[in-house]
Amino acid sequence: MNPTPPITRYAERRERLRQLMLAQTQGKPAVAIIFTAPEVMRNRDADYPYRHDSYFYYLSGFTEPQACLVIRTHAPDGQQHHLFCRAKNEEREIWDGYRFGPDQAQQSFGLDQAHTIETLDQQLPGWLANQQAVFYALGSDIDLDQRVQGWLDQVRQQSRAGVSAPHTLFDVRTLLDEMRLFKDADEIALMQRAADISVAAHRRAMELTRPGLFEYQIEASLLHTFRYHGASAPAYGSIVASGAHACVLHYRNNDACLQAGDLLLIDAGCEFGSYAADITRTFPINGRFSPAQRELYEIVLAAQSAAIAATYPGQPFNAPHDAALEVLISGLLSLGLLQGTVPEILANGAYRQFYMHRTSHWLGMDVHDCGEYRAAATDDQSERPWRALAPGMVLTIEPGLYVRPHPNVPERYWNIGIRIEDDVLVTATGCDVMTAAAPKTVADIESLMQAASTAAALP
Known part of the structure; x- marks a missing residue:
């Protein structure tokens, strides 16, 4: 028997993190970006057994690779908790096993919205515009760091149009470490x-x-x-x-x-x-x-x-x-x-x-x-x-x-x-x-x- 925590427990943690972000920014708008762990190749075409990132799992309960959690302190539509994950793919599921896909993941893990991971690069620059701060685990993965930097650069390029980029970066792990303790x-x-x-x-x-x-x-x-x-x-x-x-x-x-x-x-x-x-x-x-x-x-x-x-x-x-x-x-x-x-x-x-x-x-x-x-x-x-x-x-x-x-x-x-x-x-x-x-x-x-x-x- 696996005493799995109820889905509401993960939602409570996400909301608590959102409130801590608001306290850190004195109520100003901010976005948290938490990636799960990457898959790692062992040799040739064989991967090491996959193990999700602990911070990501703590907030989501989601165990699939190629996923990202985004928390927005302020969202015009009230949709604050978002998961990006792999799309359903019948052929890959034959080889690798079941995938939730965005629709089922949203329902099963209590997210406000879920999206395919392929849309992350399109969505994030818009969500980072006019935000006070970004909460992100800088330094945990150089490829992800460059990806986030690319989104911020896209926002900065819109400065002439009156769009501002986040000017403060907080390590999201500082807040999560205290929660997880x-x-x-x-x-x-x-x-x-x-x-x-x-x-x-x-x-x-x-x-x-x-x-x-x-x-x-x-x-x-x-x-x-x-x-x-x-x-x-x-x-x-x-x-x-x-x-x-x-x-x-x-x-x-x-x-x-x-x-x-x-x-x-x-x-x-x-x-x-x-x-x-x-x-x-x-x-x-x-x-x-x-x-x-x-x-x-x-x-x-x-x-x-x-x-x-x-x-x-x-x-x-x-x-x-x-x-x-x-x-x-x-x-x-x-x-x-x-x-x-x-x-x-x-x-x-x-x-x-x-x-x-x-x-x-x-x-x-x-x-x-x-x-x-x-x-x-x-x-x-x-x-x-x-x-x-x-x-x-x-x-x-x-x-x-x-x-x-x-x-x-x-x-x-x-x-x-x-x-x-x-x-x-x-x-x-x-x-x-x-x-x-x-x-x-x-x-x-x-x-x-x-x-x-x-x-x-x-x-």
Whole structure:
């Protein structure tokens, strides 16, 4: 079941954007132009699987390529929300599948009007005439930038006839980023479904893992679970990193043989209804943590628990990171992997030998979702403060430790990479860990893997 938001939800977002545009221009007329993503050729005549632009989809719910959304704050005929899309084409539909076409798209997606994409170049110069501003994602695509510039040039050429061109350009993403940062009930439902499917995939991977398999075989089990339960695709390239590969933050090869005594780090999540999940779990390939692995793992788990406890409304975005960092440093000090005091190490950055990334990022339609991490600075501040967490925001909590061979590090810790990541929704009273069902305590992981091993051994 796909909990698709009602069409009215997209109409509400478009109207909200229109109102924000009016506020930005102090009521003066403006036009927003939002293109979907282009199709991209993989090789010769084969394209990459198509994925629509997130901003475009957020406002339209429309998934076909070759489309553009235009929002007019002032329209003499009251027709403010327009979609340009591909025309119906029986021959192309035989080859490529169903197309809505303008008439059906207008009805199905709640637009004021819909037009064929071929008419865009004819229509836009007239709509841009005598407008105060244009809202457009400048710099996202050089070909589209040139196209928009061409429309503006056509308007400027009419200046002798008393026609004025827009003289202000706003990045429409600035308004949309803030809108998308706060998830509504429909978005949360989609994200929870993505989280549930991803949890099932991680559980299945733990059950299947054993020495002698290859990383790509575990990746295959993830992909199978994603698609079997209705996810459209992985939300990002899955990381299945065993042994020393787990110390490579964005490891992608996924081709090594799993060895007994190593850990396996899996960073993988699916996309469902255009929304992403993002989970990382680390567990022993043979089903039992070694003493050294367990020591480091418990530190990371405690750091994540502290970060989640620091995630609630009013907290600055950086609070979970600060909480995790203090626990990680204290744990590394207790093992003798760092020397000094927590304040000293925070100041000199020595912890970066073992922990070199931040603890959180926004999550939504994109796995590294849009939205500012800092609030606006005041005149007396040297740098912008971290923005406060608020209900409706979704972020990851993902501390880790990555111990590469080093003369100052005991050999028993070498090549151990650990990350534990969950997706967390900020609520009115605290937070909800959307991916909590994926096992992450030592006891739960070993119990699941042992049960799977026993079941596999039964005649």
